[in-house]
Amino acid sequence: MIKRPKILVTNDDGISAQGIRFLIDVIRDLGDVIVVAPDSPQSGMGHAITVQSPLRIKMIVEEDGYREYSCNGTPVDCVKLGEQVVLKGKPDLLVSGINHGSNAAINVVYSGTMAAVIEGCIDGIPSIGFSMDDFSQHLNFEPARALITHIASQVLQNGLKEGVCLNVNFPVTEQIKGIKVTHQADAYWSEEFDSRVDPRGRNYHWLIGKFVNRDNGYENDINAMKEGYASVVPIKIDLTAYDQIEDLKYLEQNTEVQ
Amino acid sequence: MIKRPKILVTNDDGISAQGIRFLIDVIRDLGDVIVVAPDSPQSGMGHAITVQSPLRIKMIVEEDGYREYSCNGTPVDCVKLGEQVVLKGKPDLLVSGINHGSNAAINVVYSGTMAAVIEGCIDGIPSIGFSMDDFSQHLNFEPARALITHIASQVLQNGLKEGVCLNVNFPVTEQIKGIKVTHQADAYWSEEFDSRVDPRGRNYHWLIGKFVNRDNGYENDINAMKEGYASVVPIKIDLTAYDQIEDLKYLEQNTEVQ
Numbered sequence: 001m002i003k004r005p006k007i008l009v010t011n012d013d014g015i016s017a018q019g020i021r022f023l024i025d026v027i028r029d030l031g032d033v034i035v036v037a038p039d040s041p042q043s044g045m046g047h048a049i050t051v052q053s054p055l056r057i058k059m060i061v062e063e064d065g066y067r068e069y070s071c072n073g074t075p076v077d078c079v080k081l082g083e084q085v086v087l088k089g090k091p092d093l094l095v096s097g098i099n100h101g102s103n104a105a106i107n108v109v110y111s112g113t114m115a116a117v118i119e120g121c122i123d124g125i126p127s128i129g130f131s132m133d134d135f136s137q138h139l140n141f142e143p144a145r146a147l148i149t150h151i152a153s154q155v156l157q158n159g160l161k162e163g164v165c166l167n168v169n170f171p172v173t174e175q176i177k178g179i180k181v182t183h184q185a186d187a188y189w190s191e192e193f194d195s196r197v198d199p200r201g202r203n204y205h206w207l208i209g210k211f212v213n214r215d216n217g218y219e220n221d222i223n224a225m226k227e228g229y230a231s232v233v234p235i236k237i238d239l240t241a242y243d244q245i246e247d248l249k250y251l252e253q254n255t256e257v258q
Numbered sequence: 259m260i261k262r263p264k265i266l267v268t269n270d271d272g273i274s275a276q277g278i279r280f281l282i283d284v285i286r287d288l289g290d291v292i293v294v295a296p297d298s299p300q301s302g303m304g305h306a307i308t309v310q311s312p313l314r315i316k317m318i319v320e321e322d323g324y325r326e327y328s329c330n331g332t333p334v335d336c337v338k339l340g341e342q343v344v345l346k347g348k349p350d351l352l353v354s355g356i357n358h359g360s361n362a363a364i365n366v367v368y369s370g371t372m373a374a375v376i377e378g379c380i381d382g383i384p385s386i387g388f389s390m391d392d393f394s395q396h397l398n399f400e401p402a403r404a405l406i407t408h409i410a411s412q413v414l415q416n417g418l419k420e421g422v423c424l425n426v427n428f429p430v431t432e433q434i435k436g437i438k439v440t441h442q443a444d445a446y447w448s449e450e451f452d453s454r455v456d457p458r459g460r461n462y463h464w465l466i467g468k469f470v471n472r473d474n475g476y477e478n479d480i481n482a483m484k485e486g487y488a489s490v491v492p493i494k495i496d497l498t499a500y501d502q503i504e505d506l507k508y509l510e511q512n513t514e515v516q
Binding site: 241249 | 299301302303304305306307308309310312313314315334335338339341342343364366367368373376380381405408409412419421422424433434435436437438439440441442444446447449450451453454460461462463464465488490491492493494495496497498499500502503505506507508509510513514515
C-alpha cells in the first residue's frame with residue numbers, strides 16, 4: 001500500500017468559509033487531510049501570533065484519512081498547533097485558503113492566509129497559499145479546481161526550494177487561461193479613513209482604502225490575473241535586501257569603538 | 259529659519275513602554291516629533307490591521323514641536339492613522355521601537371515593531387526599526403543613544419532606496435562596539451506548547467518556544483550582535499524570490515487553455 005501524503009489545510013476566513021470548504025474538497029483527492037483553521041474570520045491578521053492568552057482546539061470531524069479541528073487563534077497559531085499538537089510532526093504539504101480576496105502584490109504582507117504559508121515555510125514544509133480576486137462570500141471556485149490539483153501535485157512531487165513558498169492568485173472568470181509564474185507587483189493601498197462622531201461626541205475612524213498599482217512592468221501578478229491567468233509568485237522568508245548591504249556600509253563608518 | 263524634519267514615532271510594546279520613551283527622548287533632538295503608539299502592548303501582532311472595529315486616537319501631549327497620541331489599534335494602524343488623520347501627509351522619517359526583545363533573524367516576520375516600519379516603507383517613508391536583545395521591562399538603553407542618533411541622522415540626510423527599510427538590533431552591553439550592516443540570519447523558533455487542563459477538564463495550550471539559529475554563515479545579524487555590534491539589516495517589501503521564477507516555470511506547462 002502506498003503511503004498517502006499528509007496535507008495540513010488552514011485559512012484566515014475561518015473554518016466555515018466557502019473557500020476552505022472548496023479547498024478541502026479538492027485536496028482530499030491528493031492525500032490524508034488535517035484541517036486546523038480559525039473558528040472565526042481572521043482577515044488582516046498578518047503574521048500575528050497569540051502569546052497573551054491560551055489557545056484551544058476543538059475536534060469537529062474524525063474519519064479515515066480526514067480530521068478537522070477549529071482553533072481560537074490566528075492562522076499562524078493554527079499552523080503551529082497543527083504541527084505540534086495535532087500531527088506531532090511535519091505534514092508533507094501545507095495549503096492555505098482559498099482566500100476570499102486577492103493576496104497579489106503588497107497584500108501578501110497583510111494576509112493571514114499567506115502568513116500561515118510563510119509559517120509553514122519557516123518550518124521547512126512545502127507551502128502554498130490560494131486566493132481568489134473577489135471578496136464575495138459566495139464565489140464560484142470551480143474554475144480553479146484543476147489548477148489547484150495541478151500545483152499541489154507538482155509541489156508534493158518536486159518540493160520547493162528551502163525558504164521559498166508559493167502565493168497563488170486566481171482571477172474571477174468562468175475559464176482560467178492557465179498559469180503564469182510572476183513577481184509581486186509594486187502596488188499599495190492608498191488608505192483613507194472614514195472618520196465619524198459617536199453618540200457621545202467622540203471621534204472614531206474606520207479603515208477603508210483604494211488599491212493602487214504603480215508597477216509599470218508586465219510580468220507581475222496583477223497583470224497575469226488581468227489577462228485571465230492564475231498567478232504563481234515564489235515568496236521568500238529572507239527579507240534581506242542583499243543589493244543594499246554594500247550601499248549601506250557607510251553607516252558603519254566612525255561608529256567603531258576604539 | 260531651517261524647517262525641522264517631521265518624525266513619526268511608534269512601537270508595539272505600547273506608549274508607556276520604556277523603549278519608546280527612550281527613543282522619543284533621543285529623536286526629539288533631530289526634528290519635530292509626532293508619536294502615535296498603541297495604548298496597550300501589541301507584541302506578536304505581525305502586520306495585523308484593524309478592519310472589524312473602529313479606531314480611536316487620544317491626544318496625550320501637545321507642545322511646540324511635539325505631539326503624542328495613543329491609539330486602540332495595532333502598530334500598522336498607528337502608522338496609517340499617524341499619516342492620514344494626525345499629520346495629513348507623510349513624515350520625513352518613521353522610527354519604531356525601541357522594542358524590548360530582538361527582532362533579528364526570522365523575528366522580523368512576527369514583529370509589530372517591524373510591521374510598522376514595513377508599513378512606512380510601503381508608503382514611501384524612510385523607516386527604521388530599533389530593537390534591543392532583552393525582554394526586560396527595565397533595560398539600560400543608554401548605550402544605544404549615540405548610534406540611534408547616527409543612523410537616524412544619516413537616513414534623514416541620505417534617505418533609503420525605495421522599497422527598503424532598516425531593521426536595527428542592539429546587543430545588551432555597556433558599550434556597543436559599532437555598527438555592522440548584515441543580513442537576516444537563517445533561524446527559526448522551535449515552538450512547543452505548554453499544554454494544560456483547565457478546571458472544567460478542557461485542554462488549553464500556551465505558546466512557548468526556543469530560538470534556533472541554523473545559519474552557518476558569519477555576516478548575519480545574530481553574529482554581529484553576539485560580537486557586541488549593533489546590526490543593521492536592509493529589509494525589502496518585495497518578497498518575490500526572483501531566482502526561483504525560472505525554476506518554477508515548469509508549473510505553467512500544459513495548463514494553457516486552447
